[in-house]
Amino acid sequence: MKKFKLLLAIFVTVFLSSAMADEEINYSLNLKNWNMKVSGCCEWPAANVTNISGTVRKGDYFATASFLLPASLIRSDGTYAFRRDADFALGWSMNSNVSFLGGAKRIGSSSYDFSGSSSSITPNVMNIVYVGVNGFSSLSEKTYVYGTGLRSLKVTQTGDSSTTTFYSYEAGIGYLLEKNVQLSVGFRSQHVDNTDKTTLDGVIFGLGYNF
DSSP states (O other), rough: OOOHHHHHHHHHHHHHHHHHHHSOOOOEEEEEEEEEEEOOOOOOOOEEEEEEEEEEEEEEEEEEEEEEEEEEOOOOOOOEEEEEEEEEEEESSSSSEEEEEEEEEEEEEEEEEEEESSSSEEEEEEEEEEEEEEEEEESSSSEEEEEEEEEEEEEEEEOEEESOEEEEEEEEEEOOOOOSEEEEEEEEEEEEEEEESSEEEEEEEEEEOOO
16 A cells, blocks of 8 residues: 555656656547456356546657546346546656566455345455556558556555455557547456456447547
């Protein structure tokens, strides 16, 4: 939790210092819809969830924040689950095609079981410190492919003392609709490897805008 707060403070500091600097600053905003399905630990029907992210870039360095808006999953047996994510990361671009980043992710989830005579509520908070790499390559003047991979360095969570590893990847293709507007479609997969080995994956659609 302390590392998460520290990274958040660093993110805010970089954001403010970038905003006040004389050098050119680039901003981008992305809205994505993820048709996500949960498997492994338990089976849930697919649900559409929304992810919003913003990036501030100056030169070869960037800061980004990403939020998975509150998502609800419901099964026919009366079990209900709720999830929300928050990410903050700092990164460096080695060149126009490859960049590296490190950040912190917080996942909050709760499951509610109303199927039995006595209802139960199981909350869980997971704090993740991770490193990652982004890849980008143009296919033509208006099309490109992209990819992102993340892996945890440390994971702490409530309600579960077992060792946990988190990793995630996303890959897809994009199209430059206008000078500052991009459309994309890809596949995103997240894995939490502990006793349950939970997987969240599905097709993801994106709309991006560069200011």
